[in-house]
């Protein structure tokens with residue numbers, strides 16, 4: 020597929036049915052994609068992927084499991100590539116953005132279609148089958164993919180944030196306000212900038228600490244990729260609020276574009292709905308319409324929800340952050356500090372000889388063994404201290 024420059028949509032999110040039940044326990048097994056038949060020349064898959072971005076205009080679909088798989092549901096551990104016109108595939112899609120809608124300043128030109136993809140006994144030859152029944156690898160595949168996806172989500176949403184920062188600044192200017200003079204407007208803009216650049220910084224850091232894989236690919240740092248995606252998932256709603264705060268109510272109250280050329284009202288509207296004298300009213304109205312499209316329209320809701328759930332819901336990020344964060348290394352750092360006496364520990368290295376206690380006994384010899392906070396007994400060496408003082412992620 021790479022050689023032929025084919026585009027793949029990611030078919031990961033299964034329909035899932037009753038979320039409290041595992042795959043094999045669903046009344047309808049087709050709410051998850053699974054292997055229905057194994058043949059000498061390939062496999063037959065069936066089931067439903069509920070949300071696939073770009074499905075109607077990609078060449079093929081990359082099918083992957085959407086959660087960890089156990090031995091009991093090994094038939095659901097399937098990853099493969101399949102062309103979209105393979106017999107048995109049905110897509111039920113919604114349009115990409117809002118083509119032809121004049122009020123949709125941005126989304127009339129830029130948007131993504133999503134589709135429900137139904138696999139009704141689709142044959143896949145062995146060659147593009149990457150995972151089949153090896154359920155132990157399902158979790159690794161899912162989380163590795165998610166790390167890449169969340170990393171790219173950060174860049175996408177930072178670009179969206181740039182649009183809001185710039186549109187907000189233009190609206191403030193057209194309204195005749197100066198953030199240097201009006202503190203509450205400046206504060207709102209600073210909050211917006213801090214949010215956007217905050218999660219973008221996590222993306223840059225995830226790139227900086229990325230690890231080269233033997234295959235030649237590069238994997239972003241999982242902790243920073245997850246934190247960045249978690250931040251944007253929650254803060255997208257604040258981004259919308261701040262854009263609304265600095266812009267005012269016209270964002271949703273401006274008459275539609277059909278009024279723009281009405282000979283009876285156009286001039287009158289331009290005369291009263293403008294702001295600063297030296298900025299054309301038309302510019303203010305266009306910016307207002309852009310902010311509506313990005314934040315207060317159907318498309319605005321779409322941006323909220325893709326930020327919140329796209330690639331996985333926040334709970335998935337929280338689990339990954341907890342799983343990947345080097346708590347043991349951190350606790351070791353504190354354990355070593357305690358050893359040195361910084362927290363009044365046994366070594367008491369800052370005390371003078373003979374002054375270690377009220378009775379004036381000699382200081383004990385340096386400890387050779389202590390129990391790290393994580394629980395395992397370990398031997399203390401100079402090298403250990405040096406290692407503990409080293410940042411957990413070195414430069415690439």
Ligand SMILES: Cc1cc2nc3c(=O)[nH]c(=O)nc-3n(C[C@H](O)[C@H](O)[C@H](O)COP(=O)(O)OP(=O)(O)OC[C@H]3O[C@@H](n4cnc5c(N)ncnc54)[C@H](O)[C@@H]3O)c2cc1C
Nearest residue numbers: 029030031032038070071072324325328329330331332334
């Ligand atoms: C615009 C858009 C584009 C997308 N594009 C793609 C794509 O191209 N490819 C793709 O594969 N997916 C895509 N997704 C899907 C996305 O990955 C999912 O929306 C996400 O993983 C959440 O799954 P869900 O929508 O089924 O929600 P649910 O899984 O139903 O989650 C809803 C809530 O219930 C909670 N929950 C769910 N199950 C449990 C449980 N067992 N126990 C406790 N709590 C639970 C969740 O934490 C969450 O808070 C897209 C989503 C959106 C919105």
